[in-house]
Amino acid sequence: MTKEERQEREREEMRVLILDTASQLIAEGGIEKLSIRKIADKIEYSPGIIYHYFQGKEDIIEQVLQKGYRDMLTGLNSGPAREQIEQSPEELLKQSLRQFIKMSLAEGSQYRNVMLNDSPSILSHTAVLFKGAAQERQALGMLCQCLRQFEQMSTREDIYVERTAQVIWSAAFGLILRITIEKGLPEEQREALIAHYLEAMLAIVTK
Amino acid sequence: MTKEERQEREREEMRVLILDTASQLIAEGGIEKLSIRKIADKIEYSPGIIYHYFQGKEDIIEQVLQKGYRDMLTGLNSGPAREQIEQSPEELLKQSLRQFIKMSLAEGSQYRNVMLNDSPSILSHTAVLFKGAAQERQALGMLCQCLRQFEQMSTREDIYVERTAQVIWSAAFGLILRITIEKGLPEEQREALIAHYLEAMLAIVTK
DNA sequence: TTCAACTATTGAACAGTGTTAAATATACAT
DNA sequence: ATGTATATTTAACACTGTTCAATAGTTGAA
Numbered sequence A, B: 001m002t003k004e005e006r007q008e009r010e011r012e013e014m015r016v017l018i019l020d021t022a023s024q025l026i027a028e029g030g031i032e033k034l035s036i037r038k039i040a041d042k043i044e045y046s047p048g049i050i051y052h053y054f055q056g057k058e059d060i061i062e063q064v065l066q067k068g069y070r071d072m073l074t075g076l077n078s079g080p081a082r083e084q085i086e087q088s089p090e091e092l093l094k095q096s097l098r099q100f101i102k103m104s105l106a107e108g109s110q111y112r113n114v115m116l117n118d119s120p121s122i123l124s125h126t127a128v129l130f131k132g133a134a135q136e137r138q139a140l141g142m143l144c145q146c147l148r149q150f151e152q153m154s155t156r157e158d159i160y161v162e163r164t165a166q167v168i169w170s171a172a173f174g175l176i177l178r179i180t181i182e183k184g185l186p187e188e189q190r191e192a193l194i195a196h197y198l199e200a201m202l203a204i205v206t207k
Numbered sequence C: 001t002t003c004a005a006c007t008a009t010t011g012a013a014c015a016g017t018g019t020t021a022a023a024t025a026t027a028c029a030t
Numbered sequence D: 001a002t003g004t005a006t007a008t009t010t011a012a013c014a015c016t017g018t019t020c021a022a023t024a025g026t027t028g029a030a
Helices: A002-033 A036-043 A047-052 A057-077 A089-105 A110-115 A126-131 A133-148 A158-181 A187-206 B002-033 B036-042 B047-052 B057-077 B089-105 B110-115 B126-131 B133-148 B158-181 B187-206
Strands: none
Touching (some): A057 A089, A089 A187, A133 A158, A158 A187
């Protein structure tokens, strides 16, 4: 079976080669400028071959973005998690959210590459990041777990905590969007807005 | 001067004809499917002419979206404004936000037409809606005015109220995105989520 | 009325795009 | 060596946005 194994491995290598190249092209010129033919050029194959490894352009884009989202959330997981012992729920919540927002805004992040774009279609494909299926549920789960540690939440039903998590999560997403779009915003004001957001979220869970 | 007047009027008529046609095409097949040539087809002109009235495709799209955004916000303005006498700040805030969210989600709204799209590029061009320059500032102004009526806010500095408004606004945007993307969400759960959001925002301003 | 000027409009071309399908090359198993 | 399956190319199709020279149409002056 070592034949089909290697065959499949080579197939996978080609897949990641295409995906990485697409990712790089997106980072350079934005999603708008990505084209099948440019990918083919860069990997020195003919355009047609790509359709033997992917369904089409949309398929490639979706996979690139999903990967970016996944990377971001796993980074979030391994973030302040280790020293979560002896930390107040308030600080834990704030730190987690702050880290997520920071990573989303970070230079070079897929997230940012997708969203920062001079053309009017700034937010192309951002939805995938929000959808993100499995990853998003995971993040919401973490958030719920975090919220449960607040005494004001401990008596609430599950659905209440879940919805609170969804609201906080959506709000974070909206904030990231806002900051990303408002390009000229100075560092200091951006920080203040994030801080204000964190306090507001805290008000929600401690009310 | 009646010559140049009519000339300019006819120019404007052509402009709105193109814009309306573009709007219609977007409503039918999403932004992805919009093309200069299809617009030209529908208005029975040749493609080239469009460049005598607009700078290009992006220009057209931007204007269509800005109009959608403007319509939505003026609708919000004339909404519960008339009977705002003898209404608690809580109710006023909730009603305003709810109406904005409802209008954003409403069937046939430009907003929705832009965002609801089967392709991965669900959120193409949504940024314009968020940017919306003048319109957004107007909305934020209204929100600030609304927040000022809360006693907990009256003692705060302007910048505090402003940032609170920005957080609430961003959160609304994030929520709209979330609901829009989560297509399968049943009416009742959607309502519950919106209600939860409204309560959360209330918690922020009454904390 | 004729002529010039200006605008609106066309048509064709350019340089791209995603995608498909038949033809070809390559690697593998019998 | 032969046949089979996979990988890859080539060429074509049907589009796309955009530009520009040529034309049609209108307007104002001589």
